[in-house]
Amino acid sequence: MRPAARTPTALACATLVAAVLTGCGDDDARNEPSDASRTGSAGPSVPAADEELRVSGVATELETPWGLAPLVGGGLFVGSRDSGDILLSPPGGGQPEVVGSVDGVRAEGESGLLGLALGPGDDTLYAFRTGPEENGVVAMSWDGTRLGEPEEVVSGIPGGATYHQGGGLAVGPDRMLYVSTGDNGVPEDAQDPDSLSGKVLRYTLGGEPAPDNPSGTAVHSLGHRNVEGLVFDPEGRLWAAEFGQNAFDELNLVQAGANYGWPAVEGTGGGEEYVDPAVVWTTEEASPSGIAWWDGSLWVAALRGETLWEVPFAGAVAERPGEGEDGDRTGADLLEDPVAHLVGRYGRIRNVVATADTTMLWLATSNTDGRGEPAAEDDQLFALAR
Numbered sequence: 001m002r003p004a005a006r007t008p009t010a011l012a013c014a015t016l017v018a019a020v021l022t023g024c025g026d027d028d029a030r031n032e033p034s035d036a037s038r039t040g041s042a043g044p045s046v047p048a049a050d051e052e053l054r055v056s057g058v059a060t061e062l063e064t065p066w067g068l069a070p071l072v073g074g075g076l077f078v079g080s081r082d083s084g085d086i087l088l089s090p091p092g093g094g095q096p097e098v099v100g101s102v103d104g105v106r107a108e109g110e111s112g113l114l115g116l117a118l119g120p121g122d123d124t125l126y127a128f129r130t131g132p133e134e135n136g137v138v139a140m141s142w143d144g145t146r147l148g149e150p151e152e153v154v155s156g157i158p159g160g161a162t163y164h165q166g167g168g169l170a171v172g173p174d175r176m177l178y179v180s181t182g183d184n185g186v187p188e189d190a191q192d193p194d195s196l197s198g199k200v201l202r203y204t205l206g207g208e209p210a211p212d213n214p215s216g217t218a219v220h221s222l223g224h225r226n227v228e229g230l231v232f233d234p235e236g237r238l239w240a241a242e243f244g245q246n247a248f249d250e251l252n253l254v255q256a257g258a259n260y261g262w263p264a265v266e267g268t269g270g271g272e273e274y275v276d277p278a279v280v281w282t283t284e285e286a287s288p289s290g291i292a293w294w295d296g297s298l299w300v301a302a303l304r305g306e307t308l309w310e311v312p313f314a315g316a317v318a319e320r321p322g323e324g325e326d327g328d329r330t331g332a333d334l335l336e337d338p339v340a341h342l343v344g345r346y347g348r349i350r351n352v353v354a355t356a357d358t359t360m361l362w363l364a365t366s367n368t369d370g371r372g373e374p375a376a377e378d379d380q381l382f383a384l385a386r
Contacts, residue, residue, distance in 0.1 A: 250288075285302065
């Protein structure tokens, strides 16, 4: 028997009962196939963490920040969904300046310039861009001052839709490029092994399908609705933050060849052919976007929930494999119950990443993306520490 997915302890009973009673469809906005209408006030009241985070302002008046990529030597790349510009916030903080750009992105809703990831040695920046018909990944050289011209390394990802474009990027400890894609508004494509939609893809850094992928193609896992955040923990396990539709959002432990159920299942209970999520939230609590590993926990940025969720690991990371004969396939056995931070304090939270030296987190808000209610200084970039 599978362990149940983790849920926020203070909300588990109330939200699950409410979901059953309302059918998860009493709010017309929640029937929209995207996070486009998940705006407004924070979700249900939740207890804050026992240990408060220390928050420092870094930058203000950013235009639709989305992708974040920290440099080993300090500093942070920040991508703008709408303009395609890539800015650099200098080591020690400060207002970012444009150091490069990706032209011709189709920017609307969940499309535009999306995820960023640095390659080994910090000499190449990868960026996910959407187009009018197809999406792809470009690579730009970094000389410490400016980014080079974008060169396409991955192409042919279905695009053209306003929503469900995915766009998460991560370079793994295996020196492979992981790319998350949404279902592009065609849910059944997430189950089609020949489609690149609704998948986590795995490529060489040069953009070729990884030769040891179980599919024989670029497909690493399938059955995803819309994964925007990817991160590796210190033991090399890949975690993904995934938007549900009307009922439940997910945190998934991504494994090669696994099927995560969309559109046959949302949340848990899909049967043995599908892998259940490790954590589920209601859509009011989450709409999870960016994800980070820091200080012994996974950290998940929530848009509609206007919350930074901490999901602590249970015990020493290396002692709990979380898959195979010694652990649960879902990864739920690795985790403790989620804890809410910053509830409603800064509005919609788009992304979160750890600094390269792991001393703190960077956090970007998402109130200027057409769904939030921006304050005078939005959007903002913050530094978080214990």
